Amino acid sequence: MTDATCPSCGAVVAVGAKFCESCGKPLGGNPPAAPVAPTAVDDLSPISAPTHRKVADSDVVAGPRPCLSCGGAVGPDGYCETCGAKAPTERDHFRxxxxxxxxxVCDRGIVHHRNEDAMALLASEGRAVLVVLDGVSNSIDSDVASLAGAKAARDVLxxxxxxxMGTPASRTGAxxxxxxxxxxxxxxxxxxxxDPASTNPASATFAVAVLEGSLLAYANIGDSRVYWLPDxxxxxxxxxxxxxxQQQIEAGVPRAVAETSKDAHAITKWLGRDAPDVTPRTGQVELTGxxxxxxxxxxxxxxxxxPDALxxxxxxxxxxxxxxxALALVAFANAQGxxxxxxxxxxxVEQNASEPATAGGA
Incomplete structure (x- = not known):
């Protein structure tokens, strides 16, 4: 008996197979449910060369994965048990x-061939830690490095x-x-x-937000951001x-023009072996609503x-x-191309005070 071909992608499939091993589409029967908008993408730099090391799915803390196409359960073989779609690895999409x-939510998106973003979160009653690292795509091993960096920062925090020493200035300094x-x-x-021998070492941006009660402390290196959106x-x-x-904005160029210029996403500080300075910009604010x-x-x-657009x-x-x-924000960005x-x-954040916070950084 000869093999058949997948009607979706043309790959050769064994006769009697229920799903295509190449694209995950079902072979015969009812078609899968229409996919929801996939999650979006991050860095606007060129796609990097493939890394020589891989991030194991076990390195990512994630719960049971739903299918991104239909919401069904992803089975142990990496295919949706409902529609048969092949799921991304846990490194490419995790929550x-x-x-x-x-x-x-951290997701590979639709253009880049791997997910070089990373996040690490902590939370307890009245306290939360949000860490986001964006691996620079034209450097090698940024997917490995960004995840390691996010976890390391989370552990410190x-x-x-x-x-x-009991004074506001002393606490700010601490x-x-x-x-x-x-x-x-x-x-x-x-x-x-x-890799010590790398001529294009891994690098990443860095953003952290730590909430303790009404106090919000934040830090960043590069162009990952922290926003406060009060009701x-x-x-x-x-x-x-x-x-x-940002340099153009500080020189008087309108924000919309600066952020769409040719070199808008060129960063002037980053984490990595070749980083010129890893001292973050920091700030603290009391949230009052x-x-x-x-x-x-x-x-x-x-x-x-x-901020108002976000x-x-x-x-x-x-x-x-x-x-x-978080899923809706990711889907929005992807829908924008x-x-x-x-x-x-x-x-x-749920508080009862009435006045919105204002930023104060260093």
């Missing part, structure tokens, strides 16, 4: 929900901030020191994950990019850079469930 009010230590730990992990606004971009676009905390890579904010997408999602919001990996980490 974290450490608490009911905190969640994140696992314990509450020190109180300092928190700034811890944020710098988290950046250093992330950098050390990125370097350790890089009723005004929304605030807390972090300041280390990028060519309910809202959404968002840490993300540029695959999201490239399509909603202005807040509009949060409102359009129409959900108070953090994981649903996303060209990069995307990470959206969110925390729902």
């Amino acid at each position: 974290e929900t450490p608490a009911s009010w905190v969640a994140g 696992a314990t509450p901030f020190p109180q300092g 928190i700034t020191k811890v944020l710098a230590e988290a950046a250093t730990a992330a950098n050390d992990a990125v370097v350790a994950a890089t 009723g606004g005004p929304a605030v971009q807390l972090t300041v990019d280390d990028s060519a676009a 309910p809202g959404w905390l968002v840490a993300c890579s540029d695959g999201l904010w490239n399509y909603a850079s202005e 807040a509009a997408q949060v409102a359009a999602a129409g959900t108070a469930v953090p994981l649903d919001l 996303g060209r990069d990996n995307i990470t959206a980490a969110v925390a729902r």
